Amino acid sequence: MSTKRQPKRVPAAPEPPRAGSPSTATPASVRQVNRAILLNLIRMHQPVSRIQLSALTGIYRSNVSFIVEELLAEGLVREERGRPAGRGRVPMFLSLNPDGCRVVGVSIRAAETVAALAGLTGRVLDSAAFRTPKTPKAWLEHFRRAIEKLCGGARRWAAGIQHICISVPGMVNHASGEILWMNALPGYAGFGLREKVQEMTGVPATVANDCHLATTCERWMGDISAELRNLVFLEVGDVGVGAGMIVNGELCTGHNSTFAAEFGHMVVDPSGPPCNCGRRGCWELFVCDRATWKHFDASTEFTESRFEELIRQARGGDRRAVRAFQTTARRLGLGISNITLVLNPETVILAGRLTEVWGIIAPPIEEALAALPGRPRLRPARMPAEELFLHGAIRQALSGLFARPRLG
Numbered sequence: 001m002s003t004k005r006q007p008k009r010v011p012a013a014p015e016p017p018r019a020g021s022p023s024t025a026t027p028a029s030v031r032q033v034n035r036a037i038l039l040n041l042i043r044m045h046q047p048v049s050r051i052q053l054s055a056l057t058g059i060y061r062s063n064v065s066f067i068v069e070e071l072l073a074e075g076l077v078r079e080e081r082g083r084p085a086g087r088g089r090v091p092m093f094l095s096l097n098p099d100g101c102r103v104v105g106v107s108i109r110a111a112e113t114v115a116a117l118a119g120l121t122g123r124v125l126d127s128a129a130f131r132t133p134k135t136p137k138a139w140l141e142h143f144r145r146a147i148e149k150l151c152g153g154a155r156r157w158a159a160g161i162q163h164i165c166i167s168v169p170g171m172v173n174h175a176s177g178e179i180l181w182m183n184a185l186p187g188y189a190g191f192g193l194r195e196k197v198q199e200m201t202g203v204p205a206t207v208a209n210d211c212h213l214a215t216t217c218e219r220w221m222g223d224i225s226a227e228l229r230n231l232v233f234l235e236v237g238d239v240g241v242g243a244g245m246i247v248n249g250e251l252c253t254g255h256n257s258t259f260a261a262e263f264g265h266m267v268v269d270p271s272g273p274p275c276n277c278g279r280r281g282c283w284e285l286f287v288c289d290r291a292t293w294k295h296f297d298a299s300t301e302f303t304e305s306r307f308e309e310l311i312r313q314a315r316g317g318d319r320r321a322v323r324a325f326q327t328t329a330r331r332l333g334l335g336i337s338n339i340t341l342v343l344n345p346e347t348v349i350l351a352g353r354l355t356e357v358w359g360i361i362a363p364p365i366e367e368a369l370a371a372l373p374g375r376p377r378l379r380p381a382r383m384p385a386e387e388l389f390l391h392g393a394i395r396q397a398l399s400g401l402f403a404r405p406r407l408g
């Protein structure tokens, strides 16, 4: 059997079926579904044998082998002999081939942009960072140089990159890849980022909201046997709350693929302070890091270093610092209880620096959820938000290979 890599592109993640155009399963589409299931199982259980894959799925061994041969021929997986255990045949084990694919995940933040080259397992192989300029035109020029660095020079321009996904801290049209609104970088509004990146690199690209990518990344990193089908992700930042939600197994991006899960802008006090969304008294104004700082010391301005010091003091048991986080946590709990009553998620994941004092903030939030009928599991994110955005972009760039095709 050949393990030579065939040139290919990572297919785009499947679009939802159009209304009025039903389709039915054919033997080929059934095989595609099983192929995605097996590839995901190899990712989660590697190293894993063909027999184990058959037992895990109930798919006949001959059919498992047929698909595995296809994956081996495409260079997506590799098969190696395991260690001998006593007498008898030494089994062969399958694992993802890290070199089976090259993708680039990009995270644009207000201050810095990071671009990371990754293989099929999602592990970062190399990265390049630059200061995020104020205009998207200048950003494209910096990005071109970052791609050159990742590919080993201008002569190997974008060589071998199969998909690029860009995480942005703002509102995006997920279908067109156009940036609609970015509070931190207003000059990017209306910029067709996906189109420009594709034109410049010749590589298929995706652009998505940072918290939506973080939401799918949390799900991706989870145990496939307990796949989360209803999940709310909340990222508490300096000035706002970003969010994403998975409903019945699907990331929700709204009817026109632009926004959904903007929980931070639920109005909780109509006569409250003005919000940058144009309304007053939005929830995020009462739970963001600036608000926590205000609970602690309303007489001085919030700065990142002061907030870090506040976290340190709270962890050290300073009563005023602890009370500031408890006040924020009670308001967070109120909002999360409202979200829970609307969506009934299995899990609510919190990200942001305030999770560094999880022992202080979790009890008041749990208390607010205690009386709800479908009490969700509350847990902190698996990694800091900035890392989730980047890894979410990498995962999204790979998603076409692991996604099951949609049927009507």
Ligand SMILES: [Zn+2]
Binding pocket: 264, 265, 266, 275, 276, 277, 278, 279, 282
């Ligand atoms: Zn608002």
